[in-house]
Amino acid sequence: MISVKCPHCRVGLKVDEGKLPPNITSFKCPKCKQPINISVLSSKGGDVFSATDDVTQLILKSHEKAGTITIMADENTRQQIFPLPEGINIIGRKSSQSSQATIHIETADRTMSREHIRIEVRKDSKGFKHFLSDNNSKNHTLYNSSYLEKGEIVILNNNDEIIIGNTTLRFNE
Numbered sequence: 001m002i003s004v005k006c007p008h009c010r011v012g013l014k015v016d017e018g019k020l021p022p023n024i025t026s027f028k029c030p031k032c033k034q035p036i037n038i039s040v041l042s043s044k045g046g047d048v049f050s051a052t053d054d055v056t057q058l059i060l061k062s063h064e065k066a067g068t069i070t071i072m073a074d075e076n077t078r079q080q081i082f083p084l085p086e087g088i089n090i091i092g093r094k095s096s097q098s099s100q101a102t103i104h105i106e107t108a109d110r111t112m113s114r115e116h117i118r119i120e121v122r123k124d125s126k127g128f129k130h131f132l133s134d135n136n137s138k139n140h141t142l143y144n145s146s147y148l149e150k151g152e153i154v155i156l157n158n159n160d161e162i163i164i165g166n167t168t169l170r171f172n173e
């Protein structure tokens, strides 16, 4: 639940973010019947809201949505952002050859394997968890500046850095 203050009548409301329809932009205040504009964001942090006269922003608690992987731009790669669906995600360099990858990064970085890392997204009663492992890649995987051992699995946290080949990825909740 998120606390929201109606910008019109200032009544405090509790909103169940799990029940909000996707792409909702406003709802009616149950007290004064005025529309409350909202934008739903994903962010780390607790119950947070900010209200101006015409915009109320709901900021979701961490882990209530599956995370994203941002591919940082460099000379080989343009910035790309991929949502991580629940289940097993195999991430690597996009190529014309077939692969088991489910997330294909467009890059000229040949040191990135086509099936470089694996991120398993699991949902439990507390929300989403993201498990990272190296997928037996040729050049291995750096996680927050340390190489992942064979078979090692780490749980990702917001803003973790993953380097595959010469390309940097950032995980966000």
Ligand SMILES: [Zn+2]
Binding pocket: 006, 007, 008, 009, 010, 011, 029, 030, 031, 032, 033, 034
């Ligand atoms: Zn109101």
